[in-house]
Amino acid sequence: MVLLPVTAQDFLIRELSPQERLYYSLINKESYEIVSSFSRRAFRVEKVLWPYFDHNEIDEFRMIQYHTGTLISGSTALQFFDLTVYESSDLDLYVDTKHCSFLGEFLLRIGYQFQPFKHQKLGFHKALAETISGDRNERRIMRWMNGEFEERFEDYEGNGIATVFNFVRDGRTIQVVVAETCAMDVIFAFHSTCVMNIISHSHAYSLYPRATFIDRIASRNIKFRGLRTRHEAAREKYRQRGWELIDIPSASVALRRCPEFSDARCVGDSACWVIRLPSQTTYGPDPIRINSWSNSSHPWDNMLLLEHETKTDERLDFGYCISQFTDWQAITKIFDLLDELEGKNGDTSENDYIDKGWASWISFLINKAVKTTRDPAAEKIRVQLANIYENELPSFQERPDAEKLCFPVTSTASALLRHLVRIQNMFEGDLTYAFTFRVSEQTKHVWTNVKVTPPPVALENEEYSTCFRIIRILKAFRVGLMIDHLRVVTRYVAHEDPNFY
Template identity: 35%
Template sequence: MDRLPSTAHDSVFRDLSFRDLHNYSKANRNARDIILKFYKRALRVEHVLLPFFTHDEIRRFRILQYTIGFLIAGSTALSFFERVVYPESDLDLYVDSRYTVFLTDFLIDSGFTFHPIRTSHKRQPADITNALEEMERKLQRLIENNNLGDDHEYRWTAIAEVFQFSRNGKSVQVIASGKESLGSPLHIVFDYHSTVVMNVVSYSHAISFYPQATFVDRVTVVNSIATARRDQGPPRAKYEARGWEIRTSLEAADTFNKNSEFGKVDRSVGDKHCWTVPLQPVPDFVPSDMRLGEAYMLFANSWTNEYMGRNGVAIKARPYFVPGLTQSYCLSKRVFSSEFLMFFRSSAVLTPPTSSSTDPLLARFVGDVLRNPVKPSQKDAFIGEVLADAFRASRRNKKSVLLEHKHQVSSLQGQMLQTFLQDLISEELGLPKFIFRFAQNGKGALWTNVDIYLPSRYAPSGEDLVLDENRRSVLLEHRINVDIKVANALNNSLYVEIPSDAKD
C-alpha cells in the first residue's frame, strides 16, 4: 500500500474507522507516516465549517478566532476527528463574555438571524444588543453579590449566556463564559456531561482530551462534576445513540496507571495523552495586536483527574484570572495551589503587569510546574507502584478495557485500598510484602483479597495485627478482603494470583 499515490490512500482510508487506521499505523514506521499524512489531508477545519459558512466567511471566521480566542466544541469538534458530519447538529462556539459582541457582530453581518430564547423560565430580549447588555448586568450582579439568582439557567456552570442564530436552516450557538475569575470557554467544556465531547478546535490546533476512550474504546465516561445538574441524561443519550457506550465507573488499572489518560494525574491541554492536530494558518494573514488565539494560551490550561465516588471521573479545573491577563485560564489542583502562583497572584494585584508579558509568563510557569512533578514520599511511591502492578494484573486476559462495574476492580475500590494502606504503613517500621488474589463470586463480582505481611517491628510481641471491625466492614462492603500478618514470609514485595477460570 505504501507504493500507492496519496489519492489512492485517501479512497481506501476515508471509510476506515479511527481504530482501523490506528491499528494499521502500528504495523511499521512507514505505515505510521502514511497515516499521519492522510490525517494531515483529511483533518481540515474547513470540512466542518463549510455547512455553515462560505469559503470567504471561513477565512474571516478563523481570523476572528485568532483575534479573540473562541473555541469550537460540542458535536462539531467531535465530527472533526471522526471525519463525519452530523447534519442535525448546531455549530457550538465558546467565547469569553468580554469578546462575545465581536462574534455576534460577525454572525449578524454574515446574514444570520438572532433568535431570542423564550421559555417559561426565560425571556431573552429580541434585540441582540439588549441581550448582550442583559448578560453583562447578570455578570456584574454575580461579581457584586456572588449570586446570579436562583432562576439563572446556568448557575451551576461557567456559562454566562447562550445566543442562538440561524441561516438557511443551519444553527449556530454562541455560548459565552463568565469573565475573569468566573470561568472561561474551556472551563465550560470541562463541565460537560461526559468525556466524548471533551474536544476543542482553536485557531491553531484541534485537540481531543480523551482520545483512547472516545475513538478506540468507543466509550464515554461520566463526568461526576456535571452529575449534580439535572439536565445530563438527554445529551448522554444522544451520544449513546451515536454508538458510544456510557461508563459510570473506571477500572483501578487505569486510574493508577500514570500512562493512562484517566490516571490520577495533572493533565494539560496538548499533553502526551491528547490527540493534538496542528491546523493550517490562514494564508496571507497579518496578525493584529489582539492575539487571544495564540497556541501557547490554549496549552497553558490544565486540569486534574480525580475519583471521589462511583460516578466516573471528576474533571477538576480551577478558573484563574489576575489583572493583566487577557483571559481566564483553567488550572489543575497542583498548579493552582503552587507557591509561585500565589506569589504571582499577589504581585499582580499590587502591581498589575502589562498584558503583553503576563500571559506568556503564566504559560511558562504552568509548563514548568507540569514538567517537574512533586516527588512522592517513599511510602506513597511504594503503595502506588504495588497497586498499579496488582490492578494491571487483575485485568489480564480481559477482552474489554472497560468492563461493567461489578466485573472490575473499580477506581473507588482502588482509592479505598490506597487510603487504608497509607494509614497502615510506616516508613520507619518498614515496608510490607503483599499477596493479591482476585476472584469472582457466584454473581460474577470481582473481589480483591489482600494478604499483607508486615515486618516484625509493627508488632514486637509477634502477634498478628487485628483490623478494626468498622474498617473491615467498610472494605468488605466494597469487595475488599484484607488479612494482616506479621512475618517476613515472602522474598518479593508483590505476588498476584489470578484464577485461570476468571470470567470476562
C-alpha cells in the same frame, strides 16, 4: 511496492481506528508517509467550518479565537476527530463573558442574525448587557414570575454557563455559549466524556481519546446526576451513534501507560490526542493548556467526577480551571516574577497579559506537576497493579451475585498507585507487595487489600504519621493497607471494618 491511488488509500486508512493508523504508520517509511498524507488532508479545521464561514471568514474567525479564547466543542469537535458528519448539527462556540462582545460583533458583521430566546432582549448588545449586569438566579425567578419559562433554554443554565446566544444565517445556526468564568469550566460539566473535545485557534484536543475513539465508551458526568430531559436525550443520541454509556471505567483503565482517567490531568498532556492545525498566520502559544483537572468518582454513585477550581487574576486575559495537583500559589508567584522581569525590560504594555505571553512556560510547569512519576520503582508498581486488576479481579465476576457487586474503579487504582509510590520513597531498599480482594457482604463493594513489607528499619515519627494518614486515606477508596512494622496502626484501623484486610 505498488501504491494505490490516493483516493483508494484514503478510503482504506479512514476505516482504521486512530490506534490502527498509528500501528500501520510504524511499519515502514512508505506507510508512514501514507498515514501522514492522509492526516494532513483529513484533519483540517476548514472541513467543520465551511458550512458556517467562507474562506476569508475562517481566517478571521481563527484570529478571533486567539484573541478571545473562543473554543469549538460539542458535536462539531467530535465530528472533526471522528471524521464523520452529523446532519442538522449546530456549531457550538464557548467563550467567557469578558470576550463575548467581540465574538458576537464579528458574527453580526458577516451577516449572521441574532435570534433571541423568548426572555432575551431583541438586540445582541442589549441581551449581553443584561447578562453582565444582572444576577442569574434573580433573572430566572423573574422569568418564572412573568411566565417566560423556556424549557429548552433552562436546560443550558448552570454548570458555569451564564447564557446562550443563537446566531442564524442561511439556515445555519451558531450557538455561542457564554461562560461565567472560563470556557473549560463549562466543558468539564458536559453530560459525558465522548463530547469533551475542543478546538482552539491552533490545536485540536481530545481529552479522553482512547475511551472515545477506540473503546467507544462514554463515561457519564456526575454533574448531571439530577438529569433533565435534554441531558438524558443527549446521552441517548450518542448511544445511538455508537457509544456505550457507562458510569466510570474499571480500575485497570487507570493503570495504562498513559491513563486518561488518572487523578491528575491537564489539557495537552500525554493522555490527550493533540492535532496541530496548520495556518498561514503565526499565532502565539495556546493558553488553553494551562487548564488542569482531576478525575475522581462519587463515593456512593461511582460516577465520574471532574474536580477543579476556577481561577482568575487581573493580569490574566482568561480564567482557568486548576486541579488540586496544581499549586496555584506557586504559579501566581511566577506571575509576580514575570511582571517584575517585564517591568525591568520595559516590555509591558496595556494590552499584554501574562497568560498569553508565557503560556508555554506555565503549561509546561503544570504538565510537569500533574505528570505521573516515571521512575523505575513507580513503573514496577504500576505494572504489578495492572496485572493484579486485569488477571485476578475478573474471578469475582463469576460469582452468582456478580451483578450486585461494586468493583474497584479508576479513582481507586490512581489513589493506590500514588500512595504506594509515596511509601516506596519513604524506605530504602526494595519493598514487596501482596494483593488480595475481599467482598464486603454488607455493602457488596470489592475491597483491594494490600500488604507492604518494607526492610526492617525504624521510622521517624513524621514518617510513622504519614503511613498512618495514607492508611486512612486509602480506606475511603475501599483499599485495606497493611504495612509490616506498623501492626499497631493497622490493627486499630482494621477494627473499624472487618473487611479491611
